Amino acid sequence: MQGKLELMMGPMRSNKTAELLRRAEMRRQYAKQYVLVLKPSDDTKGGPGVVESRNPNGGGKMSAVEFRAADPWEVLGAIRDTEQKIGKRVECIAIDEGQFVDQLFLFVKYLLDAGHDVLVAGLDLDFRAMPFGEMLNLTWLVNAYGGSITECMAYCSCGARALYSQRLIDGKPAPFDSPIKMPGDSYEPRCAEHFVLPGRTH
Numbered sequence: 001m002q003g004k005l006e007l008m009m010g011p012m013r014s015n016k017t018a019e020l021l022r023r024a025e026m027r028r029q030y031a032k033q034y035v036l037v038l039k040p041s042d043d044t045k046g047g048p049g050v051v052e053s054r055n056p057n058g059g060g061k062m063s064a065v066e067f068r069a070a071d072p073w074e075v076l077g078a079i080r081d082t083e084q085k086i087g088k089r090v091e092c093i094a095i096d097e098g099q100f101v102d103q104l105f106l107f108v109k110y111l112l113d114a115g116h117d118v119l120v121a122g123l124d125l126d127f128r129a130m131p132f133g134e135m136l137n138l139t140w141l142v143n144a145y146g147g148s149i150t151e152c153m154a155y156c157s158c159g160a161r162a163l164y165s166q167r168l169i170d171g172k173p174a175p176f177d178s179p180i181k182m183p184g185d186s187y188e189p190r191c192a193e194h195f196v197l198p199g200r201t202h
């Protein structure tokens with residue numbers, strides 16, 4: 001039987017990771033499922049092997065299997081090893097920071113076809129307000145396999161709903177042509193009125 005996909009998307013500080021971990025914990029506690037939490041190793045916000053929410057009030061920590069974002073397929077071996085160790089199927093795979101994962105669409109489709117339920121949390125848009133990685137492509141899989149799409153909400157400091165992740169470098173809005181990944185940058189959620197992108201042509 002095919003699995004179902006639960007997709008959690010939104011800008012920075014929309015509690016995506018906390019929501020992912022909450023759902024993983026509920027499956028463990030109440031559905032008695034084995035949930036394997038995966039984290040691409042380009043992610044820097046937690047310690048090694050640990051997925052951690054930025055929100056100190058939400059979710060807390062949960063141990064996770066790290067993998068290289070460039071090669072999600074190396075996780076298949078870890079799933080097989082886990083299933084041998086626990087003597088049953090891994091019912092659910094939870095992936096945090098999905099926007100960083102190469103071949104995310106194919107990888108998630110493979111897991112669904114193999115019968116795993118899949119949870120994916122990630123940014124829908126990058127700092128340029130353009131689709132981030134393959135996150136938006138996953139909506140096709142929700143339609144085809146069933147599951148749900150959750151738009152995680154964030155708020156601008158003006159109080160309006162924030163759809164965008166404002167990148168700041170030394171406190172100033174980052175230009176359109178700065179690299180997608182950049183050490184030392186920071187982000188805050190902003191509404192359309194307060195989102196600033198110097199150098200944008202359209």
Ligand SMILES: [Zn+2]
Nearest residue numbers: 156158191194
């Ligand atoms: Zn605003």
